Amino acid sequence: MRFLLDAEQREFARSLDGLLASSDTPAAVRSWAAGDHAPGRALWARLAEAGVFALAVPERHDGLGPLPLDIAVAFTELGRHAVPGPLVETVAAAALLDRLDDPDPAAAHLPGIASGKTVATLCVTALGPYALDADAADTVLVVDGDVLRAGPAPGPVQPSADPARRLSRPSSGGTVLARGPAVASAAAHAADVAALATAAQSLGLGRALLARTVEYVEQRTQFGVPVGSFQAVKHRLADTLIALEFAEPLVHGAALALAAGSPEARWDVAAAKVTAGEAAHRAARTALQLHGAVGYTDELDLSLWIRKARPLRDAWGTPAACRARVLAA
Numbered sequence: 325m326r327f328l329l330d331a332e333q334r335e336f337a338r339s340l341d342g343l344l345a346s347s348d349t350p351a352a353v354r355s356w357a358a359g360d361h362a363p364g365r366a367l368w369a370r371l372a373e374a375g376v377f378a379l380a381v382p383e384r385h386d387g388l389g390p391l392p393l394d395i396a397v398a399f400t401e402l403g404r405h406a407v408p409g410p411l412v413e414t415v416a417a418a419a420l421l422d423r424l425d426d427p428d429p430a431a432a433h434l435p436g437i438a439s440g441k442t443v444a445t446l447c448v449t450a451l452g453p454y455a456l457d458a459d460a461a462d463t464v465l466v467v468d469g470d471v472l473r474a475g476p477a478p479g480p481v482q483p484s485a486d487p488a489r490r491l492s493r494p495s496s497g498g499t500v501l502a503r504g505p506a507v508a509s510a511a512a513h514a515a516d517v518a519a520l521a522t523a524a525q526s527l528g529l530g531r532a533l534l535a536r537t538v539e540y541v542e543q544r545t546q547f548g549v550p551v552g553s554f555q556a557v558k559h560r561l562a563d564t565l566i567a568l569e570f571a572e573p574l575v576h577g578a579a580l581a582l583a584a585g586s587p588e589a590r591w592d593v594a595a596a597k598v599t600a601g602e603a604a605h606r607a608a609r610t611a612l613q614l615h616g617a618v619g620y621t622d623e624l625d626l627s628l629w630i631r632k633a634r635p636l637r638d639a640w641g642t643p644a645a646c647r648a649r650v651l652a653a
Contacts, residue, residue, distance in 0.1 A: 329576070333397050340398060343374060344405035350625045356408035357487035361460040364408045365443070371407070372440020380415035380517070382422055385434035390419065392517070393579040396524040400575075403528030403604075403636075406628050408488045410445040410457040412525065412640065416518035417444040417465050423510030424472070429501045433463060446518070447475075447494050448511050451640065454482065454491040465501075466494045467511040473498040486631040516593045518640040520582060523575050523593070523600040526636045530568045530604035533611040533629050537561065541614055557614060564610045567603035574599050591653040598646035601637035608633035 329337070347370065352363040371377070376398045381387025389395070395415060402411055418437050421430040436442030444463040447455035458464045458478035466475045478492035538561060541552035551557055578596040581589035608630045612619040619626060637643065 329393075329397065333394060336394065337397050337401055340371075340374060340376070340401040341404065343370060344401060344407065347405075349405045349407055350628055353406055353408045353488045353628045356457075356460075356490075359459070359481075359490075364460070367407060368409060368443060369440050371402075372438075376402075377414060377418070377440055378438040380418040381434045381438040385422075385430060385438060387418075387434065387438040390422065390517075390583075392520060392582040393576060395517070395521055396575055396579040399521045399524035400528035400531075403525030403530075403632075404532045406488075406529065406532070406632060408457075410443065410455075410461060412518050412521040413445040413456050413461075414443060415521055416514040416640075417446045417463070419517040420446065420465065420467070420472070420510045420514035423506070423513050424502050425504070425506040426502050429472070436462070446514065448515055450511075451515060453493050455494050456639075457490050458492045458494060459490060464494055464498075466498065467507060467514075470504055470507045471500060472502045472507045472511075473500045484635065486635045488628070489632070489635050512590075515640060516582060516590055519593050519597045519646075520575070520578055522636055522640045523571075523578070523597040526600040526604035526633070527568065527571055527575055529629055529632055529636065530564070530571075530600070530607035533604070533607040533626075533633070534561065534564050534568065536626055536629070537564075537607075537611045537614050551614070560610050560614065564603075564607050567599075567606050571596070571600040571603045588653070591650055594641060594646040594649040597641045598643045598650070601646075602643060604633045605637045 347367055352367050356364045375388060378387040379389045379391045379394045381389055414437060418434060421433055433442060437444055442462045443460060445455045445458050445461040446465045448467045455464055455478060459481060464475040466473050475494040475498040478494050482491045484491050541557055542550050544551045574596040578592040581592040611626060612630055618624055
C-alpha cells in the first residue's frame with residue numbers, strides 16, 4: 325500500500341505552512357506560556373478559517389469530517405510551527421462527542437469547535453490526571469470511567485517541561501453530559517485520534533528541528549570549514565532524517581486505518597505514535613548537541629521546539645504503553 329498524499333492534501337499542507345510562517349508563532353508561544361492567550365486565540369481563529377478543526381467534526385454539525393488523514397496533514401504543519409494550545413485535545417473532544425449515544429452534547433459543542441469559537445480540552449483520567457491548557461479552554465471535558473462531565477474551572481497550572489503546555493488538574497464536580505458503556509468506547513476512540521494527531525505533531529516538530537539544525541551547521545565554522553562537513557555531524561543528521569522518514573508512512577497508514585474503521589487501527593496508531601515521538605525526541609537531542617551551548621538558551625527560538633519534543637513523546641501514550649499495545653496485537 326502506498327501512503328502518498330494527493331494534490332489537494334499537499335496544497336492544504338503548503339497553505340497551512342504559509343499561514344503559520346507569516347504568523348510569528350514564537351511570539352504566540354511565549355505569550356501563551358506567560359498566560360496571555362490573546363495571540364494564540366487569534367492564531368486559533370485563523371486556523372479555524374482554514375478548516376483545521378472542521379476536519380474532526382462531521383458535516384451534520386457544520387464540519388468537514390471526520391477525516392483522519394487530513395488531520396494528520398494539518399497537525400504535521402502545526403507541529404512544524406510549534407503552534408500552542410490544546411489543538412490535539414480539541415479534535416479528540418470532537419471525536420468523543422461524535423461517538424456518544426446522546427446527540428445533545430455533540431449538537432451543543434461541535435459547531436463551535438468546527439468554527440473555532442470553542443476551544444476545548446479533554447482529560448481521560450485513565451490516561452492521566454491533567455488537562456492541557458484548561459485555563460484557556462471554553463469547554464473542559466473529563467472522562468472518568470464511563471462518565472463524561474463538563475468540568476468547572478481547573479486548579480492551578482502545574483510546572484511543565486514545556487512552559488507553553490499548561491497542565492492543570494480538573495476540579496471535581498461539574499455537569500454530567502453522558503454516562504454508560506458508550507462513554508468508555510467513545511473515549512477510547514478519542515484517545516486514538518489524539519495519539520494520531522500527537523504523532524503527526526511530533527513528525528512536524530522533528531522535521532522543523534532537523535531543518536533548523538542543518539541550516540545552522542552549514543553556517544557555523546570550525547577550523548575554517550563548516551561544521552556540517554564533519555563526518556560525525558553528517559552521520560548524526562542522517563540518522564535523524566532516517567528516523568523521521570520511517571515515521572511518516574506509519575503516521576499516514578494509521579490515519580488510513582482509522583478512517584476505514586479497521587480493528588487494527590489501535591495498533592497502527594500505537595506504532596505511529598511511538599515511532600514519531602522517538603524520532604522527534606532524537607531530532608531534539610541532535611539539535612541541542614549540534615547547536616552547542618547556544619541551544620540551551622531561552623532566548624533562542626529553537627528552544628521552543630526542543631522543549632516540546634519530550635512532552636509530545638509522552639502525551640496520549642508513552643513509548644512503553646505504545647510498545648506494549650503493539651506487542652499485544
